[in-house]
Amino acid sequence: MSDEKMTAAGQEEARSQILKLVADYCDKYHNKKGPFEEGQRIPYASRVYDSHEMVNLVDSALEFWLTSGRYTDQFEKGLSDYLGVRFCSLVNSGSSANLIAFMALTSPLLGERRVKRGDEVITVAAGFPTTVTPVIQYGAVPVFVDVTIPQYNIDVTKLEEALSDKTKAVMIAHTLGNPYDLGAVKAFCDKHGLWLVEDNCDALGSRYTIDGVTKFTGTIGDIGTSSFYPPHHMTMGEGGAVYTDNALLNKIIRSFRDWGRDCVCPSGRDNLCGHRFDRQYGELPLGYDHKYVYSHFGYNLKATDMQAAVGCAQLEKFPSFVERRKHNFTRLKAGLAGAEDKYILPVPCENSDPSWFGFLITCREGVDRNKVVQYVEGKGVQTRMLFAGNLTKHPCFNEMRESGSGYRVAGALDNTDRIMRDTFWVGVYPGMTDEMIDYMAKVLKEA
């Protein structure tokens, strides 16, 4: 055997020994929870993983490529295949995914349809801030529309009222896995020539039937986004994805993700198009190295290959996660039967099949949300608010609220305010057992 072959064989042997040890370590020391006991902490969300994730992570570390590489390619292909979309870009968080999705709409490559500063974007205030943050940071104007309870999504009857001659896009999240009325929102966008960005960070695996075809949420609008932060439907620690079927949007998304560059060669590869040194760009000299030509003011929001390696293992388990989330939601809702005089329970959007992120509860008149939450937390059940409640009430809006500029409210935000006051949620993550769900129902009823 040549020295080279011996080294390769030795390296492979060492690698498999290490990975075997890692798998044994994970099996022995992780996921070692005993049977559930009442009063034990039930988090609203948690990672669900086994040795496969850890082995992939270490495998990627041993390779030491570090930046996006083969696991990233595998993950992007795997997620596109799962969702049934043409293009997927891995990024370092859901917030980054939203930033890129929105900034893509500002690209000069979109001509008349590009979002310019001062243009309006219809959204909701009952949600997570970073669905809206990129709009404000760019200098476009979010227009907030109220939501409905118990769907916790945009009230589509208010869409026309929110429209102005500056409206260019709609950008909204599917709240805690419950799709919004995509039929109505998409028809509104098509009618008025608006972009639709689906913040799918809390809804990966949810489906919606539109024009007789069932599709995953995030794939019906122009761009969809995901988050892989640990509480989300699947995790890689930090991570996110931006997906689209539109080749031009994909090119722009990649450019914004990768420093704003024009070239699409992956890290470490050069001259895939064969025209690296023979084109004219902007006012640069003819043949200026295409690798360093910038068509946008972009970022670097790539994830590492170690994150992607964990994501690849999670993706294999993902369909079972979705099923378990649905099971947990259904069981909790059944367990809360009889409590509807105190609580408004969540209802899926028509034509949808949600992959629930959480179980939202709104306290009816006379029921004090804070007392309920404190009781439930005291019994070990972790709760969460619907993120910002009403985003426009937060300190980050102080200046804009005082100056009366920078955003617009279409109509009243009565339900949004009610959510801020009376709503909370508990988890349905796939690691929950039936005993945990039944205990949550019992505690919520006692409260």
Ligand SMILES: Cc1ncc(COP(=O)(O)O)c(C=O)c1O
């Ligand atoms: C709807 C929604 N969008 C975006 C994000 C941001 O994701 P990340 O935490 O990965 O930045 C979150 C975070 O939880 C979210 O709930």
